[in-house]
Amino acid sequence: MQSDRSLASPSIPPRCKSVVMCHLDYCDGLDLYILEGANPGFLYQVEAFDPEDTSRNIPLHYFLIFHSVNFSMSANGTLFSTTEFDFEAGHKSFHLVAGVRDSQGLEASTTLHVNIVNVNDEIPRFTSPARVYTISEELVSGTIVANITAEDPDDKGFTGFLLYSITTPNRYFVINQLTGTIQVAHRLDRDAGELRQNPSISLEVLVKDRPSGGQENRMQITFIVEDINDNPAMCTKTTFSIMVPEREAKGTLLLDLNKFCFDDDSKAPNNQFNFTTPSGVGSSGRFSQDPAGSGKIVLIGDLDYENSSNLAAGNKYTMIIQVQDVAPPYYKNNIHIYICTKPENEFPLAFDRPSYVFEVSELRPARTRVGLVHATDKDFPQSSIMYSISMGGASLQYPNIFWINPQTGELQLVTKADYETTPIYILRIQATNVEDSSSVTVTVNILGENDEKPICTPNSYFLAIPMDLKVGTNIQNFKLTCTDLDSSPRSFRYSMGPGNINSHFTFSPNAGSNVTSLLLATRFDCASGLDKIWDYKLLVYITDDNLLSGRKKAQAHVETGTVTLSISVIPHPTTAVTTTARPRVIYQVRRKNVYSPSAWYVPFVITLGSILLLGLLGSLFVLLAKAIHRHCPRKTGKPKKLPVKKGEMKTTKPEVLVETIQMNSVFDGEAIDPVTGAVYEFNSNTGARKWKDPSTQMPRWKEPDPRGTAPSRAVAGEEAGPPRSTGERDGLSGKAPAEDAPIPETRMAAQAPQRAETQPSRATPKLHLGIQQ
Known part of the structure; x- marks a missing residue:
């Protein structure tokens, strides 16, 4: 019978046949296997056969021929282990001899080979003695810094079955999992980062006897990174420029290089440095390092700026000093120092x-x-x-x-x-x-110079006048008002440029005032063919040289402004009524309509509304025409014209409307009337005028009768003229008023009498347009 705890057993016959001999019965041997560490107990059941006793059911007696402390056998042939076996302790196999005896005392024996099977029950053991390793910084990657070794008691002598790894996270080292060698994987800089504060690196190494499962062991190792002198002494500045007053006292500290220099090595003496003796042009006898090697530059000489030796050196000195390590390999760096003497300010700028x-x-x-x-x-x-x-x-x-x-x-x-x-x-x-x-x-x-052009208002204008307008008439009461930032109001002179064909137009006054009126200078003559143009475009020049004499005018800088006037002459107007508008202020409001595409509905609504409104007005006009046609009587004949005598029409006096306006009596300008040639004074602000000579009389001239009748004239002071005011101040030939009194301005409008009730008179009263004195 096979043991339950054996790892593997060969095919064993169930019984051992015995041969009864006179002195010995013999059975073949048997191999048994036991796992190490198994608990003591049943191993195997031995069976034997005896022809005589077996047939009579007489039991056989079993026993171990050689006594063993590790095994025992019962009388019925059961083999037991009496101890726990350890393969690593030397219990690897046992040789047992089992015997059997029948009732006659005959014996037989067989050999039992008990083999102990090795089990993986031992943890690996580290054999490397070192736990702390001291290495230098800046080792090349791949450098071997430690060799970790271990052995497995279960497989003694077979180290290739162990696997190594580092369980502590780190970036500096790696381990070969088969050999256990630790190598540098990253730069070890003792002077920077975490290693500058703590140069120790602790790692945990794990060794296992199989990739998964099995036995494992751990060990703590420490690497201490040693500092080496791998950094030279450095300075934040290697060039210094110093200004030293010429009267600076001797022994004054000019520069302390220790404030600017350092060594990045982490431990002494690698991080210690000193300074060499200064050298340079002109520095000897003037500057020194005190104490030697300290890096403190002091003044020991005279820096008088006017001293001849200092002037020869240009009052500029150069020093070269070296900063070097005190430990090998004695790194060095040069420092340049430039010193300039600053002169004392004894005299101010x-x-x-x-x-x-x-x-x-x-x-x-x-x-x-x-x-x-x-x-x-x-x-x-x-x-x-x-x-x-x-x-x-x-x-x-x-x-x-x-x-x-x-x-x-x-x-x-x-x-x-x-x-x-x-x-x-x-x-x-x-x-x-x-x-x-x-x-x-x-x-x-x-x-100040005359560099500003005269600016006039309006700068451009459109005028329409009848062809039979009287000479001397202010065309549509048009006035030109000019300003100049650097000229007096009396310095303006007005002249006509191109466009004034046949000299029909002129300005009054034409000089000495900043306000002037546009007058008709000559009549239009279209009958003889002299005038063939009905649209005039006048270019008016306004020059600011009126107050300059001939010599000064040639040397002075003169500026000229321009105004454009468009005048349209209306031939044979349908009405001849001439009215004079009351002075007023006209405000021109200019607006600009800008169409926006987003407001498309506005023109649509306006157009639709306009169409509807036109349709409504058209229907209303049709209805109104029908109503007039029904209710108005038809004409029975032409009305008779009432005879009117020609003499009566001539002697009819026109109705005259006289309006007196009180004006300012201050006259600050003079001008010549282009029609009469007389001199008059004017007010530049209001435009009021008066004759300078009180005895001046308006000339008389003839005007052709538009009906082709004999010419007639209206002379100031005659009965044909307009009625005078109570004070007799409307006539030009009357007594001149005092200069201090306000001058009234007379405006006249005439209405022609009618010949009959149905026929209006064509006669237009001829009024004399004089200038109120």
């Missing part, structure tokens, strides 16, 4: 004048020289002085209309100045050198 006054014409162009400022420093005449404008010079369009040459101090214009905007500029000029600065006030007076 000053301008040659306490203030400057310059003048420049407003007509001068850009880059025009305005003036020159100059400053000096007696303490250091060779020093370069820089000039700048610190305040003033701003205009409405430019932050500064002046520019100063920073080297020469020449003041120039950036753009044209405008006298009318700013007549005086006050500038603050600053001069600066390496030692000092100073300021001076510069006043620039802008000289």
